[in-house]
Amino acid sequence: MNKLSTLTTEMRNENSTNIDNMSTNEILTVINNEDMKVAVEIQKVIPQIEKTVETVYAALKSGGRLFYVGAGTSGRLGILDAVECPPTFSTPPNLVQAVMAGGTKAIERAVEGAEDSEELGAKDLQERNVTELDVVVGIAASGRTPYVVGALKYANKTGAHTVSLSSNQHSVISEFADINIEVLTGPEVLTGSTRMKAATAHKLILNMITTTSMIKIGKVYENLMVDVKVSNQKLMERAINIVSTITKVSYSEAKGTLEKTNFEVKPAIVMIKTKVTLDEAKSSIDKADGFVRKAIEIALQGGNEDYGHI
Structure with missing residues (x-):
């Protein structure tokens, strides 16, 4: 040695x-x-x-x-x-x-x-x-x-x-x-x-x-932490700001949608951008292997496109 x-x-x-x-x-x-x-x-x-x-x-x-x-x-x-x-x-x-x-x-x-x-x-x-x-x-x-x-x-x-x-x-x-x-x-x-x-x-x-x-592995959309775990007030504010920034909706709309998703950022983004339900948003995210960009494309196509593993 x-x-x-x-x-x-x-x-x-x-x-x-x-x-x-x-x-x-x-x-x-x-x-x-x-x-x-x-x-x-x-x-x-x-x-x-x-x-x-x-x-x-x-x-x-x-x-x-x-x-x-x-x-x-x-x-x-x-x-x-x-x-x-x-x-x-x-x-x-x-x-x-x-x-x-x-x-x-x-x-x-x-x-x-x-x-x-x-x-x-x-x-x-x-x-x-x-x-x-x-x-x-x-x-x-x-x-x-x-x-x-x-x-x-x-x-x-x-x-x-x-x-x-x-x-x-x-x-x-x-x-x-x-x-x-x-x-x-x-x-x-x-x-x-x-x-x-x-x-x-x-x-x-x-x-x-x-x-x-x-x-x-799909934990980021653009340069934002879309898989952030909301465990305190600071991270809740971050999640709201991420959704608002990406979707261009108001603070209150972003917060309201996040409340429906139990503050999961990914489905909130897909829901707002594609006007689908929470279940449909989650299904699209699963089909996209967690990638938000692909999930949005899938949701816009009615969830019929299966991208498999990306």
Whole structure:
């Protein structure tokens, strides 16, 4: 396994060697200058991210799930992305899951030694009943975390699709994944503090994976979240505004229609745009495999056109 000192993420950043002697403005400028390099590095690995998205999309269409596995900051990033999917896209809680070394208690406080066990990584993934239908993304800035290695090894045994996400070239976890995303963010402003650039890059990439996958399975119409789950007042207002924006009807009409659909945005849009009943709108959405554009076309044609899987 790679020595920690040889990893790019553990090397000293020549631009910040005097950071303890800088003014507040100078420190912030150094951090900002380093952060600007992140998006450029991500651009270089878009082909690998594309392969990942296509794999996740195919898995979700086939009844599979997406798992993020990590320790420390990497694990917390997986949790952050996973827990946002249900309210944003109305996905079932188990569709995108995060598996973190040390369990949920490690979100707030590190669990000593949890990340050093390959066996624990395998065990935690095994408890989620991972199968060949699923996709497992192992996240580790260093690319060498034993917990993640163990999880990927186990995932491979089940036949699941595997992806590694790291910030070092030729990382250990890449050896155990079908797709390797190595985003080389370089030495951190604070040596070894991968909660900074590496974590920023990984957060952006996880956003790209889930958002693009959800767009591809019909969770978005134009650039609006039409599968938003209305669970609070803010999201209710968002739903009303989405329907009003797309259909050009008044706020009150949008709200009234949403009340009929139990605040499901998709059928409300189809009902208003095509003047069909709630049942007819839902039927059209089913025939369109969840895609609002196609559902509107189907409803306008009297529901006779079956587009099947799009």
